[in-house]
Amino acid sequence: MDTFIAGLTIFVLALFAGFEIITKVPPTLHTPLMSGANAISGITIVGALLAAGSERDAISSWLGLAAILFATVNVVGGFLVTHRMLSMFRRPSRKDS
């Protein structure tokens, strides 16, 4: 039960931190915010690696590998496309074409 309470504490505090940080993101960046946050939610890849690599039984390995595939697409696709979008946001300049 102790680990659960510790986990719950972290969960709630992280939610608060999330609310504080995200409310400061301007509407202009809401799409990159979604894709970037989405890539971060691919953190499940950590669990997927543990599941696939432990070689306990065949089912676990296959489920783990499927999870790795999903999560990797999620992580790599998410961070890259966010990078691509953010690099398009141009600095303001007083006199441009």
Add this chain to the structure above:
Amino acid sequence: MSSVFINLGYLGASALFVAGLKGLAHPRSAPRGNLMGATGMLIAVAMTLLDRRIVSFQAIAVTLAVGAAIGATLAVKIRMTAMPQLVALLNGLGGGASVFVAGVGLLEFRDTAVPGLSHFTVAAVASGVIGAVTFWGSLVAFAKLQELITDGSIRFPGQQLVNLILAAAAGGLALWLVLTPEPHTAYWLVVAVSSMLGLLLVLPVGGADMPVVIALLNSCSGLAAAATGFVLDNNVLIIAGSLVGASGFILTQIMCRAMNRSLVDVMAGGTTAAPRDNRAEDIYKGRVKAGSPEEVALLFDAARRVVIVPGFGMAVSQAQHVVAQLAALLRSRGVEVEFAVHPVAGRMPGHMNVLLAEANVPYDLLKDLDESNSSFDRTDVALVIGANDVVNPAARTDPASPIAGMPILDVDKSATVVVVKRSLSPGFAGIPNPLFADGKTIMLFGDGREMVQAIMKALKEG
């Protein structure tokens, strides 16, 4: 490798996620923020691979490579107009991964004989339910946005009841599973029922309500990851998951507020906008002024301040580049140009901003709802391209309207309004727009891109 070292690595990764998201507070610091997030992920993955529990690497390496290749290809190839589809798809994959990982986690508990009621099982079930709903819901959203299935609402009688029964079934199965952790098959039953629920929840949501759904699924993919974190007793999953859960939740709220609707209302398929044909006829009859690109060019010639209002129609006709060129041309002639972006313009939060950024519009010209509305009375020409419901003054004036109370862009307060639109057909809300019949409105009927090109041509010749 000691678990202390690995956990310190996870702590570093978590810190990088928080700092990275903080970086998104400004376009200047955002690319660095994203890079920090990616670095955090890399550290987390590297630390996990050092874990003693992992004994075989071959299959993992191959799968990682394949996944990375698919992800990179998607990210590089995707058109900016198709961004909502991609984000929906990626949300779904995250949810799907959580379902699998939680399933494996349950298998593990069965082997180590965890006592009856444990929070691990509860977390695993939560992860399975949320993950499955996210996965299938996102696939439906993807199919709708990609126009593989109809974009509109799909409803059948008793749908709400079926959803309730499915939710109850998922809850009941989940409870059974939690109380008797033995039957692993029950987990997959819960997942199957939740999958159905995910499908049915998103099917009735159409077109303009998509921003809400995508934001909600975004939140769910985070919560699924956090639940998986409880299953594995892994803090980095809990932290990253709850950050994303909070982010998606805030966006969902912003989108709902921008439409003056509740989340329940949106998910239930929303207001069935009864088409009141004769009313449209009454409003438009004899009052709609159709203009020519040349006339509009003359207006722009005399204008000192122009505000451009983009909507989903701009994305559909891929007009963002010509619109940006028009803005640049006007600015080079000393006209003050701004873009007024409604929160729900497009199919996901911030969709229009990304399209305009792609077309090289400096981000300081993109104004949000409040900023824009404070300046329309000083505006000579408001140019509406492919937007409809978000500029409908009925939201302000007609309490009986389905969109009554929705915050809109008050373009009707500017001196002249130019609306580029294919026809007088209603927007997603299915109601006529009195703006089109306003005395100071000029309608330019045609394709967005062609019309803007024609205006530019007339401007350069005139």
